[in-house]
Amino acid sequence: MSWNDHYRTEFTGSGTEALSIAVAIAIAHKPEVREPEVIIPAYGCPDLVSAIIAQGGKPVLVDLLPESPYMNEARVRDVITTETVAVVGVDFLGIPERLDVLSQICRDKNLFLIEDSAQRFPPVSSDKPLADLVVLSFGRGKPINLMGGGAVFIRRELADRSLAVVDRYPLSDLVTGFTWMLKRSVFNLLMARFPYYFLEKIPLLGIGETRFRKLKMISRLELPAELVSSGIRYFHGRPLIHRLYDRELRFIETFGWKLLGKRESGRACGDPDSETPRLRYAVLAPDNELRNQALRSLNRSGIGATAFYNNTLPRIEGVDELLKEEHFPCADDFASRLLTLPCHEDVKAADIALIANIFSELGIHR
Template identity: 80%
Template structure:
């Protein structure tokens, strides 16, 4: 985020700034933490798409949000975690204690649901499901949060999920190598280079590999070509928040030209364990062909 613009939109009603680790690429938490300290605000790291969170190494955020939902790094088919800075734990627990606590039971029903989910996420079944428009696979939908509750997760389940994620292949390194030649044509490989304040950890698996096309027309052309070839390329969210039904009322004050431009050019590529070197070579050849024409 542009820190100068963040400062400009802070009002007396602002309580927190949320920095999002988008697709495993860390937000500049060091910059945002300075903004928050200057204005006495909370800094929240949204690490739903990244694990471990950036604040694991440098505890800049006051709160860190993790997601354990479908399609997230630690996939427990639901729930999440809130990590709290030590200095504010006592005050925070007093608030969190107001919400009801339920236990996740990993019985036969849960295991069956998990098995069906894993089966459907395999390459061929997912490819078929994605072609059925009435299912809305990959669509971004807004649902209002009606209740908040706490979940007690079995520690062994969480530990196992973290281990499985850490054991996933580092597919993004192959993308870095094979796609670097398209950068001379104006394409950008997001998160390829790690710096102190931004980028993804090179030794941490990614959910998706992010590429920014020079314009929307080339992005859409690449998506069509890749998907015709059996590669599950995606525009990801595709829309900015004001254009998602149900959200526009909260964000109707001003346009977001940078976000609109970013969303129109973003393309993501699969990083799951079934992606082979031959797939990435095919992807690179397709994108290079489009970039050079």
């Protein structure tokens, strides 16, 4: 693996479990801290909160930069206290956080930097080890889909001192026999475009919903190297759908929309590796009303558009009981205007032409 020179890898039961182990390592390296705090973006997956509270930590939320998934570095500095142990930089839908900025803050304040790369592969730190710890997820809808599991990369300089933490968690083998292969075949069939479209319509399944779930168990997993390697090979063979979106949707910026992570001068904005397939393609609408109108129009046409998390963390059911009510103006605005489009291999040029036509009609009739 490209990161082996810089990191030791521990496979885990899920990406959330991997993040929780990363948090545990950061806490263990600061034994003098009694009420450890971990800084995370105010807009993100509720699993961020689950992973932190499972280790007795306190999530500290930070606002975003305007019209951006990046954390506001000034606000990061403002919330750091003597109890802070780590900052989590989240690579949003394949668009990496500005780890160079966050790593400078962490070095200045003697904090751990955790790169949450559950939505991006490879992690930024695999080639340039800016983060002390890196987290991957191998679950449904993630870049490397192994039907579950995750990984935490531990910087080699920290690996020996982190063994006591890692060894707290039981290790089990993943058996990839006939039953597992059959389950994977059925799983992949159901996750194909049209079966998944109908599964999403069944309310009891709750597919695609953003939910807060407490992390009840943490374990390590012995994953076969060939399984991980095959998942990586498959990922690198996926088409770069975001390039088509960049080209075909450029015109919607004249209507006040914003393409996030758009390629500029041959590279994706803020992306050190523009050849990396995206998890989904993200755009910001001019306002909430037009975003919701676009969602309705796109989904009526069979396009799997989403508002993604739809709310900031303090407004997600379950999380709101754990965090004090705060206002994060940029994150609130981002959540109200974000729209995401599919980037999987079943998306064809005709689908993107249909999407472009829908956006064009919305702009004309606005």
